[in-house]
Amino acid sequence: MTPFATLTGIAAPIPIANIDTDMLVPARFIKTVTRAGLAKALFYNARFDADGAERAEFVLNQAPWRNASIVVALDNFGCGSSREHAPWALLDYGIRCVIAPSFADIFFNNCCKNGILPITLPRVQVDILLDDVGAPVSATLTVDLNAQTIRRANGAILPFDIAPERRHRLLLGLDDIGHTLTLTDQIAAHEQRTRAQSPWLATTGLEPWRGDDS
Numbered sequence: 001m002t003p004f005a006t007l008t009g010i011a012a013p014i015p016i017a018n019i020d021t022d023m024l025v026p027a028r029f030i031k032t033v034t035r036a037g038l039a040k041a042l043f044y045n046a047r048f049d050a051d052g053a054e055r056a057e058f059v060l061n062q063a064p065w066r067n068a069s070i071v072v073a074l075d076n077f078g079c080g081s082s083r084e085h086a087p088w089a090l091l092d093y094g095i096r097c098v099i100a101p102s103f104a105d106i107f108f109n110n111c112c113k114n115g116i117l118p119i120t121l122p123r124v125q126v127d128i129l130l131d132d133v134g135a136p137v138s139a140t141l142t143v144d145l146n147a148q149t150i151r152r153a154n155g156a157i158l159p160f161d162i163a164p165e166r167r168h169r170l171l172l173g174l175d176d177i178g179h180t181l182t183l184t185d186q187i188a189a190h191e192q193r194t195r196a197q198s199p200w201l202a203t204t205g206l207e208p209w210r211g212d213d214s
Contacts, residue, residue: 001115003173007096008142009069011133012059019073020080021107030085038089064136070097070143072129077118078107087114097143099150101126112166113175117145119160129158145171 029041046058054061060068071090077100078086087110090098097117111118121129129152133139138153145167150158169175 001113001173001175004096004115004117004145004170006142006144006146007069007117008140009096010064010067010139011070011072011099011129011141012065012068012139013130013134014059014071014073015130017074018076018079021078021083021086022080024078024086025083025089029089030083032085035088035092037092038085039092039094041085042089042093042095064139067094069094070099070133070141071095072126072133073098073100074126075101075123077103078111079104082106082110084110084114087111087116091116099126099129112170115170115173115175117143117162117170119143119150119162121150121158121160125158128152 023046024043025038025041026044029038029044032038043058043060047055047060049055056062059065077098086107090111091114095116097119098111099119099121101123102120103111103118108118129141129150132152132154133141140153142151143149144151145162148160148162148167150160152158
């Protein structure tokens, strides 16, 4: 997973509430189990018509927002099904940060596990950002995860909160497997203690991989 530290990029305004995972990635695109190539599917029905031609009115088909790396949207972003293809498609498109007043829990967790930073801000601040990024001259934001700030184009700073453990993992680029691998020494020490305390388990094939460390 690519670490997230500081991101300066174009932010696309999508002032829609309840953007669900089917809008993010229509169901017909989730047959794949690989992440590459899903950028085409992102917001497909909003980006393309029935013939596959771009819809000129959709923001991601307009300059400069077609090169967006940040999305600013409204409440309950990522609701609907739990498909992980939704953050995969965002990431494949180049989106590394989504800012909204609220997120669906599963989508929020999936973002963090895939290197996308979901930022929750009060609606009044989201509205300010939507106004900013709706104009090409002020569409660039800088998101600093170390400082937990968003810098607007006019230099104004908006702070944001994030759970320390999520911040730590995103800064280091650790998904669940990567985080587990940082605990290799502790896991090995636990297994060694377990073998010493319950040696018969090792010969029965029932040796536990976790247990009481006391």
